[in-house]
Amino acid sequence: MSRSRFASVLPDLSPLRSSPDFRLLFYQGTVTFFGSFMAMIALPLQIKHLTDSPLAVGAMGAVELLPLVVFGLYGGALADAVDRRRLILLTEAGLGVLALVLLVNSALPTPLLWPLYVVAACVSALTGLQRPAMDSLMARIVPHDQLTAAAALNGLRYQFGAIAGPAVAGLVVAYAGYASAYAVTVTGFFVSVLLCLRLRPAPPARDAERPxxxxxxxxxxxxxxxxxxxxxxxxxxxxxxxxxxxxxxxxxxxxxxxxxxxxxxxxxxxxxxxxxxxxxxxxxxxxxxxxxxxxxxxxxxxxxxxxxxxxxxxxxxxxxxxxxxxxxxxxxxxxxxxxxxxxxxxxxxxxxxxxxxxxxxxxxxxxxxxxxxxxxxxxxxxxxxxxxxxxxxxxxxxxxxxxxxxxxxxxxxxxxxxxxxxxxxxxxxxxx
Structure with a gap:
């Protein structure tokens, strides 16, 4: 395969070159997804460790679904009515605080079970609020003819987290404990918030209605x-x-x-x-x-x-x-x-x-x-x-x-x- 043909199948990096905000969100997402997947693996493992019950682990999915649906719909309306940058920043900071709660709980002599479910439900709610703002921001910050390339790059950062996060989480939990895994998650959100602070404001339309x-x-x-x-x-x-x-x-x-x-x-x-x-x-x-x-x-x-x-x-x-x-x-x-x-x-x-x-x-x-x-x-x-x-x-x-x-x-x-x-x-x- 010639150099030009080989280059034609590689990811199109145009959005990273043309949009400073997309670059920030790409790096932010890479860090956040890695840390989030660490917690996504550590959390059910910790519930299993505390209860030794498949039902208790499965219950985590039940407490996550309703907040995600309700706050996802509300978050969509909110994203059209407020500054999307501010909404992303506040929810990212909130997710970081929840990761800190997991870290503190895991460091207790006898970690408590109920905070794990509360955090899982709150994470779903904040994710529901954030995801519409994040998704709807792409069309504003990326040129129209680069939207497919942006979608591919967003997929890459997600898949990196989906592969590397669980793999590393399993090793960290096995050899260093749950607190270490949650500490990585907290660090990831701290870096993410710093990157989000550099985003340009994304105010709503002048005639935007309240949610x-x-x-x-x-x-x-x-x-x-x-x-x-x-x-x-x-x-x-x-x-x-x-x-x-x-x-x-x-x-x-x-x-x-x-x-x-x-x-x-x-x-x-x-x-x-x-x-x-x-x-x-x-x-x-x-x-x-x-x-x-x-x-x-x-x-x-x-x-x-x-x-x-x-x-x-x-x-x-x-x-x-x-x-x-x-x-x-x-x-x-x-x-x-x-x-x-x-x-x-x-x-x-x-x-x-x-x-x-x-x-x-x-x-x-x-x-x-x-x-x-x-x-x-x-x-x-x-x-x-x-x-x-x-x-x-x-x-x-x-x-x-x-x-x-x-x-x-x-x-x-x-x-x-x-x-x-x-x-x-x-x-x-x-x-x-």
Missing amino acids: SLRGIAEGARYAWNRPVLLGTYAVDLAAMLFAFPNAIFPFLADELDAVWALGLMYAAGAVGSLLLGLTSGWASRVRRHGLLVVCGAGVWGLAIAAAGWSGNIWLVLLCLAVAGAGDMLSGLGRATIWNQTIPEELRGRLAGIEVLSYTVGPQLGQVRAGTMAGWTGTRSAFWSGGLACVASVALLAALLPKLISYDADTDEDALRQRAAKEEEPQPSGATA
């Missing part, structure tokens, strides 16, 4: 009346509902006599996503982002089905990696469409709806996978869910043809937002 149920409903109506947007949410929800089998990984590992590979099974998807992100330079030249959404979700479903059919652990790991790459591909398409087509005054509320699509789907998917595994067996829960994912995605594509035909160069909403972006004055230090 309200009516405002949230307005955002929902906008999405409902846009088949392309509706399709991105529906495809993601269907893919996660039918083909998110993480809850039954331990049972598949047992059936394959490969308990040693359980950690690899959880990491395989992130590895696949990371590899696609590292070779995502071509994605910046794609204009049919709806095809990325549908094809990526289809690859995800087929790979999950193949994992259920396979009787070899290495093939299972390969299938899970392919599934992760498909999920990343679909995510690139979704993020690009959202940032290219949603008006500035609605971006926060639509990002709040997106919080629902990426949180409710996996939660329900785990329930589906566990129920099917109990009724029909572990492997059939994999392959039936994968095939149901493919069938549902194909049906949605047929019902919402505008998703498939979406073209960034001809879509009316995309052209409108491109024109609005070009009319904005360029901030100092940024180039389009």
Whole structure:
């Protein structure tokens, strides 16, 4: 492969060069995700250590879901009404304080159990408040034609944390204890807050309304009346509902006599996503982002089905990696469409709806996978869910043809937002 062809598949770094704010958020996210994943692994391990109860560990997911949904919707409306930089900064500082609570509790002679659940619920609430502001800020700070590249780079920083954080957390907890793992998390948030302080203000539109149920409903109506947007949410929800089998990984590992590979099974998807992100330079030249959404979700479903059919652990790991790459591909398409087509005054509320699509789907998917595994067996829960994912995605594509035909160069909403972006004055230090 020639040097130019090799360079064409590497990640497009244009957003890092053109946007100082994106650079800050990229570095901030890299640090934060690493520290957050450290805590995400240490927290359930500590609950297991204190209770030796699978039910107690599973209860953590129950206390996290409702705050994430409620505050995700409210956070979307809030992101359209306040300075997004300030909202990101305050929630990041709040998450750092919660990490400090975990550190102090773990340092007690006898750590308490109830603060772990309280912190888990509060982390979900603050994440729900922050995520819409963070997501909706991207279209403001990144040039319109670099949004796909920005989505790929954001995916890379997340996958780095998803792979490195748990791996390091396991070693730190085993050899240095929970307090050391939480100390890394606290340090990460401290650095993150310092980086967020350097962001430029991102004030709301002059006619922005106060957060309200009516405002949230307005955002929902906008999405409902846009088949392309509706399709991105529906495809993601269907893919996660039918083909998110993480809850039954331990049972598949047992059936394959490969308990040693359980950690690899959880990491395989992130590895696949990371590899696609590292070779995502071509994605910046794609204009049919709806095809990325549908094809990526289809690859995800087929790979999950193949994992259920396979009787070899290495093939299972390969299938899970392919599934992760498909999920990343679909995510690139979704993020690009959202940032290219949603008006500035609605971006926060639509990002709040997106919080629902990426949180409710996996939660329900785990329930589906566990129920099917109990009724029909572990492997059939994999392959039936994968095939149901493919069938549902194909049906949605047929019902919402505008998703498939979406073209960034001809879509009316995309052209409108491109024109609005070009009319904005360029901030100092940024180039389009």
